[in-house]
Amino acid sequence: MTDRRLLLVHAHPDDETIETGATMAKYAAEGAHVTLVTCTLGEEGEVIPEHLAHHAPDRDDTLGTYRIGELADACKAIGVTDHRFLGGPGHWRDSGMMGAASNGRPGCFWQADLDEAAAELVEIIREVRPQVLVTYDENGYYGHPDHIQAHRVSWRAFKLAADPAHPGGEPWRVAKFYYTAMPRSVMRRSAESMREAGVRFLVEDVDDMPFGCRDEDVTTEIDARPYVEAKIDAMRAHATQLSVDPPWFALSNDVGQQIFGVEHFILRAGVPGPPGPGAPHEAGGLGEPYDRETDLFAGIG
Numbered sequence: 001m002t003d004r005r006l007l008l009v010h011a012h013p014d015d016e017t018i019e020t021g022a023t024m025a026k027y028a029a030e031g032a033h034v035t036l037v038t039c040t041l042g043e044e045g046e047v048i049p050e051h052l053a054h055h056a057p058d059r060d061d062t063l064g065t066y067r068i069g070e071l072a073d074a075c076k077a078i079g080v081t082d083h084r085f086l087g088g089p090g091h092w093r094d095s096g097m098m099g100a101a102s103n104g105r106p107g108c109f110w111q112a113d114l115d116e117a118a119a120e121l122v123e124i125i126r127e128v129r130p131q132v133l134v135t136y137d138e139n140g141y142y143g144h145p146d147h148i149q150a151h152r153v154s155w156r157a158f159k160l161a162a163d164p165a166h167p168g169g170e171p172w173r174v175a176k177f178y179y180t181a182m183p184r185s186v187m188r189r190s191a192e193s194m195r196e197a198g199v200r201f202l203v204e205d206v207d208d209m210p211f212g213c214r215d216e217d218v219t220t221e222i223d224a225r226p227y228v229e230a231k232i233d234a235m236r237a238h239a240t241q242l243s244v245d246p247p248w249f250a251l252s253n254d255v256g257q258q259i260f261g262v263e264h265f266i267l268r269a270g271v272p273g274p275p276g277p278g279a280p281h282e283a284g285g286l287g288e289p290y291d292r293e294t295d296l297f298a299g300i301g
């Protein structure tokens with residue numbers, strides 16, 4: 001299909017690259033219109049490099065502004081030119097990890113009025129008219145309040161955008177709504193590879209990691225291996241948040257993860273397309289039988 005339009009809704013600067021960077025680079029390179037919406041500036045994040053530590057929320061509190069620049073560089077690396085902050089830069093502040101005092105801070109995303117935030121996203125959906133929307137599952141992929149809220153706002157906006165009773169612009173029905181996903185079998189093989197390689201990062205037991213899904217829940221495997229270098233460049237752009245030592249990376253908790261050019265998704269709404277040739281285990285794929293979609297736009301007329 002021509003005129004493909006993909007909308008991704010992510011919570012903080014860096015999530016777009018960690019979970020969907022190769023997929024975004026692939027579709028952008030293939031001429032699809034890729035729109036990234038980021039819900040906060042990541043103001044409450046930790047800072048890895050010592051020389052940037054002064055930006056931290058408990059020091060200069062300038063991390064949000066700094067991460068705007070990191071995100072711009074990451075978007076350039078993956079070829080994404082249409083990026084928006086939900087409600088405008090800094091409209092909703094990063095809420096911090098679940099249970100942090102910052103969860104209760106007025107103006108943080110976790111405290112956002114759902115319909116107000118969803119209305120902001122409906123405006124973008126009715127302007128861009130994407131066939132595909134990608135965000136997190138009900139648990140926000142790993143339980144972070146801003147990720148859970150990104151899911152809730154996206155699902156609400158998906159419904160409202162198609163509702164003729166919702167004011168402002170022509171209704172638009174997004175054909176396919178996806179969750180990002182990381183199959184546990186891929187995590188297990190990756191942890192084994194890290195142990196064998198003796199990586200400099202911590203290697204945690206997969207069952208102790210806050211994310212991961214059953215292989216059988218995955219509906220879609222995007223093989224974007226040709227774009228993994230772009231994903232690595234984008235990860236390097238998020239230097240306050242990520243340590244990158246390809247093919248590995250780590251967040252500020254120094255727990256190692258593998259950088260994959262193959263990324264996985266769960267179709268939450270819409271009609272799946274036909275199965276296609278997936279990726280082998282050694283590439284981070286789910287391997288045989290290749291009974292999953294291999295294109296987010298598959299099956300859309």
Ligand SMILES: CC(=O)N[C@H]1[C@@H](O[C@@H]2[C@H](O)[C@H](O)[C@@H](O)[C@H](O)[C@H]2O)O[C@H](CO)[C@@H](O)[C@@H]1O
Pocket residue numbers: 012013014015018042043044045046094095096097144241251252253254
């Ligand atoms: C990938 C992601 O969502 N990162 C968030 C997350 O950052 C984590 C947080 O600082 C945690 O305390 C660390 O142990 C972990 O290593 C970090 O990845 O939460 C931040 C605060 O809400 C957010 O800014 C960051 O983007």
Ligand SMILES: [Zn+2]
Pocket residue numbers: 011012015144147
């Ligand atoms: Zn995040």
